[in-house]
Amino acid sequence: MPAAQAPVRQSQPFKPQPWRDRRIEVILGNLLRTGVLVSAAVVLVGACIYLYRHAHDPADYRVFRGEPSEYRTISGVIQSVISGRGQGIIQLGLLLLIATPIARVAFSVVGFAIERDRLYVAFTMLVLAILLYSFLGSGIGV
């Protein structure tokens, strides 16, 4: 693989290929897939408990009430997971799911740093900062 790509790089020294080290890209792809499968498994476990307990309750989402604080913050979700609530476990799976692309961006910073691409280290850190600001600054961390 590297031998086949070498001539392209030599003829165009100012146009680097996206991710010269393909391994980083493959690792990132697998990270995303693992994150999704783990969070889906957690949601499924929560779903079993939730359906076992509430299967025959009426379903009604007509009126927006907003979720109680135990499903709106990280500490609240952890609390309800500890007390074994199905909805809490589902919400934990959803939190893991939201964290997956954020983790990918964080690992991309490392990838660009290995390639010594300062411009893209800066760009990626800016994206990461926006994501962390949104995730932690929204009141979810309270």
Place this chain on the structure above:
Amino acid sequence: MTILEFTVVVAIVSFVAGLLGSLTGLGGGVVLVPLLTIFFHVDIRYAIGASLVSVIATSSGAAAAYVKEGFSNIRIGMFLEIATTFGALLGAFLATRIPTSALAIIFGAVLLYSAYVSRKARTQAERSLPPDPLATRLRLNGSFPDLEGRRTYNVQRVPAGFSLMFGAGALSGLLGIGSGAVKVLAMDQAMRIPFKVSTTTSNFMIGVTAAASAGVYLSRGYVDPGLSMPVMLGVLAGSLLGSRILVKAETKSLRLVFSVVILVLGLQMLYNGFWGKI
């Protein structure tokens, strides 16, 4: 309807939406929100929260396959992600402040637009365009595997693409969709990036954009575990199956069916929005 019946029916509908969404490349979220609000009488805010979560699942689930093929351009994705994440924050901020009938009307307009884009013939990006100075400075130009080996491309009109991406991000944050149609349009039409690179890079970006607004939605109480569970699992299963059978499927007639569905849902959302039913 009991919770068990509701969960099973919503999971099946989400599975079909995820399957059709990945086969046609338009994503499942764009039909889920109107289906949930119109047929299941779910408040649009709960529907948006659940859809947003499923968008992340679809994007991350399919990414591993695309990465191996070497189509997606991570530099283009990351650079444009600056615009979409800022846009998504703005969209999520607006969504909690504007009335739901206005949300329904904007949604209807986006659906009609998506139906139009999905019917429009794709223009093949010209093969050898001269390198753009800004794109070269930003190192956006790249290559992808083609029949005759790796084909290089030069990215054009960076500011136009970047601005469109801000709009795509705002729509995503506002409506809880991936807004893949707008993202592909920005890359394919404005920036002249080859179609396969545009769609796969868009797929990568959708998850990051959705993550930018998902935290805001969750902390505002829009993400209901009972509703999001069947939506997320259904869409994920559907889109994973869709990405496996993509190579064999006859997508042309599927796209036609899907765009008719989108058109009908769009008109319905507009009607409900204007007559204050949502």
